[in-house]
Amino acid sequence: MNRPSRRGAPGEGPHVPVLMAEVLDALDPTGPGLAVDGTFGAGGYTRALLDRDPALRVIAIDRDATAIAGGAALQTYAGDRLRLVQGRFGTLDALVRAEGERQADWVVLDIGVSSMQLDRAERGFSFRNDGPLDMRMSSEGQSAADLVNEADEEWLADIFFHYGEERRARAVARTIIEARRRGPIETTGQLAELIAGVVRVEPGSHIHPATRSFQGLRIAVNDELGELVAALHAAERILKPGGRLAVVTFHSLEDRIVKQFLSARSGRAVQASRHVPSVERPAPKSFSPVTKGPVLPSEQECHVNPRARSAKLRAAERTDAPVPEPLDAVQALAVLPATAGLRGGSRR
Template identity: 55%
Template sequence: MTDPATMTGADESVRHIPVLLDEVIEALEPQEGQWVLDGTFGFGGYSSAILDKGANVLGVDRDPLAAERAAELKEIYGGRLRFVAGCFGELAEIAEGEGLSPLDAVVLDIGVSSMQLDEAERGFSFMNDGPLDMRMSQSGPTAADVVNSYEETELVRIFRELGEEKLARRIAGAIAARRKQATFETTLDLARVIEKCVGRKPQQKIHPATRVFQALRIFVNGELDELVDGLVAAENSLKPGGRLVVVTFHSLEDRIVKRFFQERSKTHSGGSRYMPELDLEAPSFEMIVKGGTGPSDGELARNPRARSAKMRAGVRTEAASHSLDARGLGLPKMLAESRSGDPV
């Protein structure tokens, strides 16, 4: 997975390099005979490294292209690699269905993959023109459906809360005015309208449409809800001593992962706006490293796409899973409201 903001001038040699690979493998500590669930299989970068260490992999991904890549890797690794088409938020059911629960480890690489970004027809990036799609599963409503049919006030909220876009209202207004004349069909069409609306300084490295594209992608794919579901599913599916490793690429994702591990690794919750003060029987995770781990200078030199990556990891204890309100995990308000009263 990677960050669309780092896509300019990407070289083919880094196209499928998984970020923080050494750090992820060190945190996972894959051992011969173990089963590791790779919940965001993608091009199979992490899975290949895990398999090379002697462990087995259950790959999960909703992208049809990932299934094709898994079939290629099965020619190399045979029965040590299994693949199930699906969402990692359902990993508990998937692992149980494969007879592999409880798991030895889970790794999640959150966001959009280089494999998806580099295919213009998928519509994730405006670096090359393509249909305004953004669907990871290639099914359901597209980003064009959202841009062309949602109320202006709804677009403002999506851009502001899921893209952290300060000019959300201005951009939504420009989109609403333009679509009265012609619907949005392509990525460059939308990107140009946004750039014209907010302007761009010559020294500005990040395209002004980046945050809007992030927001649309997250919304179309339900990524943050999926992340919450995946973290809780991993907690329920890991055996004592099992490891959960998560790589994120922007603040919304990292905030959720950070708060999840914070709440699950302490015996007392001091309470918050959304969550009551709790005395927990025992922490369900012990942190492998405190704080997040970012890429080294050497990795950044080799792969600029790793710029915003951060890894967090924990080891499952013998304690029972906690039941905490998902709203306390840092979900944006619009998503927290939709999950109101939804304990996880």
């Protein structure tokens, strides 16, 4: 959901998704059918799908009520070809069936935080504009401030290390614990300043010292990896034979989950790693690959939109095989610190 600025036709959002052409090529949405955009955001993918074929219908889902409200103009433009639904994309199959549909022809997922969320200081996602330390995509449940001010040192270190891949995770956690003894940490500016005091970046680097830690907190607050695992299984359940799934990720852990899931579901053994044990080939095969390995953005797209640099697209086509049992090994990738806590791992 990371999108560069663009102005365009009525109902068009202020951003477009990365890898737009590549996603459409992978999905190949032609003729009458139902597409599900599980991460509506500013509506870029939804608009592109609607414009691809006048007979195509879209159910667009977003857990952020602000995003759904922002789609009003696109709803007017598309009429009854578009239905906007607030909810978690991890339950997209149930949401689609609640709309009276039995199966979908295409599913697209664009994982991560949107540019609109990052750019609005009051949402508390970014350290670039000081605001309340929130980070909740749905504005419900535990906030980043709750986590930062209540979690113990080990819990915080695990979040920063595993989700943010911050090598100084232990030092960041220790600094937070010491700081909150003097008073609660309530703003993004406060937290970013604390992290910058213990995390050093290479001279000339454009990466802020707080980038990885903020990423880890956001993933934990919104259970993003758990939602991704659930969404992959939900897409598997709702897609009809011949239906296609396209997933764009922006983080190595996200991409690893998608890769492991599609590898196992297409009959290739999941390789062992420090996160996941190897898995025997599942039978029957519920997906066949559409893309060979990840599809990356062009240099031109990265130049126009630097946020696209880490994007990866993977796509697959649903076979006529029945839905297999949930893939425990993939679920094991989505460690859930916000509920169960992360334990173990090397941190400094």
